[in-house]
Amino acid sequence: DKIGALDSGLETPLYHQLRKAIRQAIENNVLRADDPLPPERDLAEQLAVSRITVRKALDGLVADGLLTRRQGAGTFVARRVEKSFSMLSSFTEDMAARGRTSHSKWLSRSEGAVTPDESLMLGLSPGTRVYRFSRVRYADEEPMALEQSTISGFCLASADDVGESLYEALDAAGCRPRRALQRLRAVLFNETQSALLGIQPGSPGLFIERRAFLEDGRAVETTQSYYRGDAYDFVAELNG
Numbered sequence: 001d002k003i004g005a006l007d008s009g010l011e012t013p014l015y016h017q018l019r020k021a022i023r024q025a026i027e028n029n030v031l032r033a034d035d036p037l038p039p040e041r042d043l044a045e046q047l048a049v050s051r052i053t054v055r056k057a058l059d060g061l062v063a064d065g066l067l068t069r070r071q072g073a074g075t076f077v078a079r080r081v082e083k084s085f086s087m088l089s090s091f092t093e094d095m096a097a098r099g100r101t102s103h104s105k106w107l108s109r110s111e112g113a114v115t116p117d118e119s120l121m122l123g124l125s126p127g128t129r130v131y132r133f134s135r136v137r138y139a140d141e142e143p144m145a146l147e148q149s150t151i152s153g154f155c156l157a158s159a160d161d162v163g164e165s166l167y168e169a170l171d172a173a174g175c176r177p178r179r180a181l182q183r184l185r186a187v188l189f190n191e192t193q194s195a196l197l198g199i200q201p202g203s204p205g206l207f208i209e210r211r212a213f214l215e216d217g218r219a220v221e222t223t224q225s226y227y228r229g230d231a232y233d234f235v236a237e238l239n240g
């Protein structure tokens with residue numbers, strides 16, 4: 001009853017009407033972040049439409065980032081995080097600012113000689129030592145992003161110097177980035193990525209590549225991040 005009635009007499013397809021009705025319920029705060037939607041079968045029965053209609057409408061809203069599917073749990077109104085696109089902050093800091101806890105699931109951490117790609121990104125000469133960190137980032141218990149970082153060797157003494165927060169370790173080592181370049185691109189998550197993030201394969205995401213530098217211009221970090229498209233708004237203040 002939180003979703004407006006549909007009218008099969010109209011020319012607009014029913015799934016379109018349903019998509020609009022749910023969107024309105026979210027925009028008017030009748031449905032709120034994290035609210036569960038009834039199972040598709042119940043919704044179809046309630047609205048006297050087919051399950052295919054419901055499925056099509058929900059698929060569209062998931063693609064729009066308004067709904068999110070959690071494996072085994074159902075469909076929920078997406079809880080979006082606003083992240084500044086103009087502040088050089090860390091994931092841990094971003095989450096703390098929102099009163100959420102953060103942790104990582106480590107996929108790998110290693111040390112080795114810089115690859116040609118990394119040496120281009122970091123401006124390091126061949127043979128230089130770097131540290132690599134790969135992890136799934138969580139807000140509370142919810143997986144939010146995948147991140148793969150390469151850190152210039154001169155910043156750390158060992159890969160084990162990094163605990164929960166990379167930037168905290170860099171800060172402690174006097175290597176906190178002060179300037180960064182970021183590139184952002186839309187992606188669709190593949191099977192492996194979606195499994196790690198607990199979302200449907202093919203879900204939309206944001207690929208963000210950061211290159212960060214010290215005050216003196218030396219490169220500290222290159223990180224490839226994959227943020228969930230259904231969970232993030234990137235916000236920047238623009239001055240003309």
Ligand code: 16G
Nearest residue numbers: 090091092165166167168208210223
């Ligand atoms: C953010 C940064 C990433 C950085 C990480 C450090 C973006 C797009 N990326 O996720 O480059 O390595 O924070 O976070 O914002 P940490 O200090 O919590 O490990």
